[in-house]
Amino acid sequence: MLMKSGDEPATLIYGPNGFRMVRPGRFVPCAVSGEPIDLEELRYWSVERQEAYASAAIATARLSGQS
Template identity: 50%
Template sequence: MLMSNADRPARLHYMANGFRVLVPGDHVVCGVTGARIALEDLRYWSVRDQQPYATAQVSSEALAPR
């Protein structure tokens, strides 16, 4: 039986120039806001923290020095 990846969160390994899919799915969840991000829309993530971000602003705030 084939399993659909629709409506399932993916698990990714984030790298400097992309990401590798560890567990197939159709989206990830923003590490700050909890917003759902479709894989085709994923543009921002942290290699160090291994988490995705929904927008450039969320990414900048999360990665800003404290």
Template identity: 55%
Template sequence: MNPPPKPLPVHGREAVLRYNRADFDIVQGGDHVRCAVSGKPIPLDRLTYWSAELQEAYANAAMMTRRWVETHGAD
């Protein structure tokens, strides 16, 4: 049996995703998400960094690290 099809992207609209450890599921179609740190849009085809724990996306590795330090402390 094949998995159900993923929703097609809707251009110009922010997507709603469910972030998993290795990938993400599209809950509501769109073509981008917002970086949790900078607020800048991230095209879905360039989305590389996110937190399954916090259910957030990040524009780059530095923003992901910054958010991790904010939420987990710099031990």
């Protein structure tokens, strides 16, 4: 069976002003909640930790050590 690129999460390299796709996909999982984040909706990530977050609140909590 052929798999579409949207069937699996993308692999990204996060930079300070954007991200670069290493493996195609349409989403990445939130590092805290595991919730899938469509790449078109991805707004929050950590360059240092190389992980994505589903919301500003989740990113703030994670980066302040609360999660």
